[in-house]
Structure formats: C-alpha cells, structure tokens
Amino acid sequence: MKRLWKLVEYSIGSWVVAIGIDLGSGSIGVGFDLRPTYFWVEVGPLYCDFCHDEPWPFSPDEIPNWTLCLRRWVVGKLEARLQIDWNIWRLGVCMADTCDWGVYVGPANLQLEYGKRYAEDR
Structure with missing residues (x-):
C-alpha cells in the first residue's frame, strides 16, 4: 500500500516546499534537521516540509547529535528505545514502515522496531 502522497511541490529559490x-x-x-537543511510541520496525516539541498557549511562531525538514548531494550528481534530527540517535537x-513505530510526547519518544538493527549496539 502506498503511504506517502506529495500533493504540491513548489520551488522558492534553492528551497523546495512540499505539501502531502x-x-x-x-x-x-514540528521538526528540523541540518544535513540537508530541512524543516517540517505535520497535523495528522497532512505534512508540509521545507528542504534546502545544499549541505550545511559544517563538516558532518560538527553537526550536533540531537538524540539522547535514555534506555534500550532488546528481546529477540524486537528493539525498544526510550529517547529524547531535541529536534523533533510531536504528540502522537x-x-x-510496518516494523518501525514511534510513540511521541514532545521531544520524548518510544521507538519500537522489529527485525531491523536489533543486534547492533548503538
């Protein structure tokens, strides 16, 4: 089943705005990222994002890590992580995909992944 539909895409200079x-x-x-520069807003299934494809002027090592993993559990192929993402603020x-879910309350979230990278230390 197709899950993403881009309804409108518009270029403003070197920025691309998409609604879908x-x-x-x-x-x-709401959320953002820096490589590439990217901002988004969502309400239910409706989203609007602003993307600038030019790389951030810093090297990848200088970009801050916005995620703080508070706790990680692995049971078989199921991995659950309680984490804080300072660049993502959501409620819902x-x-x-069908094996990757997130439950969000502000910057705190619980990530549930089945059969992904469960064996790797993060």
Whole structure:
C-alpha cells in the first residue's frame, strides 16, 4: 500500500516546499534537521516540509547529535528505545514502515522496531 502522497511541490529559490499526505502519521508536530537543511510541520496525516539541498557549511562531525538514548531494550528481534530527540517535537504515533513505530510526547519518544538493527549496539 502506498503511504506517502506529495500533493504540491513548489520551488522558492534553492528551497523546495512540499505539501502531502503521510498515512503512517497520526501526530501533530514540528521538526528540523541540518544535513540537508530541512524543516517540517505535520497535523495528522497532512505534512508540509521545507528542504534546502545544499549541505550545511559544517563538516558532518560538527553537526550536533540531537538524540539522547535514555534506555534500550532488546528481546529477540524486537528493539525498544526510550529517547529524547531535541529536534523533533510531536504528540502522537508515527509509523516509518510496518516494523518501525514511534510513540511521541514532545521531544520524548518510544521507538519500537522489529527485525531491523536489533543486534547492533548503538
């Protein structure tokens, strides 16, 4: 099943604005990233993102890590992580794919992944 639909895409200089529907999102939130420069807003399945493809002027090692992993559990192929993402503020549930779910309350979130990278130390 297709889960992402881009409804409108518009270029403003070197920025691209896109509005679309993400059926995997049931949350309200905002967020950003720096490589590439990217900002987004979502309300339920409706999203709007602003992307600038030019790389951030810093080297990748100088970009701050916005994620703080508070706790990690692995049971078989199921991995659960309680973490803080200072660059993502959401309230709700999001699904990256059928084996990757996130439950968000502000910057705190619980990531549930099945059969992904469970054996790797992070």
